[in-house]
Amino acid sequence: MKLSRAAALSSSLLLGAVLALTGAGTAQADATAQSMDYVALGDSYSSGVGAGSYDSASGSCKRSTRAYPKLWANANSPSSFAFTACSGARTSDVTTTQLGPLNSATDLVSITVGGNDAGFADVMTTCVLQSEAICLNRIEQAKGYVDTTLPGKLDEVYSAISAKAPAARVVVLGYPRFYKLNGNCLAGLSENERRAINDAADYLNTATAKRAADHGYTFASVVGTFTGHEICSGSSWLHSVNWLNIGESYHPTAAGQSGGYLPVFDSNA
Incomplete structure (x- = not known):
């Protein structure tokens, strides 16, 4: 009936x-x-640089117990969890050193990648140490790389993931905007530099989202969760320049991993 x-x-x-x-x-x-087999790939934003509590066995990759992949695995108890994300990783590092755990049984993959290829660490160093004009010029160079070269690099990574884990759901996470404009920072970069850096982050996210979509992957933006928690906000989830531990500069804190990245990944996993 x-x-x-x-x-x-x-x-x-x-x-x-x-x-x-x-x-x-x-x-x-x-x-x-x-019942999921989960593999976490990517760069320092996935390994958890800036969050502290690094696994000593991960060496210079600095995989943190407070990074969003580890937090998600702790909360959801997948049947297997492989954490290969590594500080400083570029797209070529992902394809050559991180894909070992992927196979036909892999159900879920997370990744952040592209920022190191585009030279954003050098962008930030240039902007902190050089003039506004040099800073803005370096940002334009990075955006040019995002236009001309990065899409092909991302295609190589995404195609390699698909080849090894054809059934996996792949969640590509983006990068936050670094600065709250007209915020409470009294010194440091100019507003023009902060605005240009934010625009560059958006530029990178837009390009990454396009490549992810073309491969059938989910792009998950963290801009919304970090809004109100940028540098100069008074409640930052991002390290500013840290001269004592320069590698943590412009990376999420533990709160940024748990409050900025984890809920976005969880809602898309």
């Missing part, structure tokens, strides 16, 4: 209510997560 639309809707609502009351829906979601 074929149910009417009204009857079908009523049955659906009733089933939803039963699942909610019995906890079956939650149990089903937990079971799904626990």
Whole structure:
């Protein structure tokens, strides 16, 4: 017997209510997560540089127990979890050193990559140490690389992931904007430099999102979760220049990983 639309809707609502009351829906979601094979790839934004609590076994890759991949794995208990993201990684590093755990059984992959290829560490160093004009020129050079070269580099990474893990859901996460404009910073970069750096981050995210979409991957922006927590906001989830540990400069803090990256990944995993 074929149910009417009204009857079908009523049955659906009733089933939803039963699942909610019995906890079956939650149990089903937990079971799904626990049956997942998850691999976390990428650069320092995925390894957790800036969050502290680094796994000594990871050496210079600086994989943090407070990084969003580890936090997600702790909360969801996937059947397997491989964490190969590494500080300083470029696209070529991902393809040559990080893809070993991927296979046909891999269900979920996360990745941040592209910022090192585009030279954003050098951009930030130039802007901190040089004049505004030199800073803005270096930013334009980086954007030129994003236009001409980075798309092909991202294609190589994404194609390599697909070849090794054809059934995996791949979540490509972006980068935050670094500065709150007209914020509470009294010294340092000019507003023009801060605005140009933010625009460059958006530029990189837009290019990355396009390549991810063309490969059928999900692009997940963290700009929204970091809004109100940029440098100069008074509640920053990003390190500013850290002369005592320069490698942590312009990277998320532990709060940035748990409050900025984790919820975005969780909602897209």
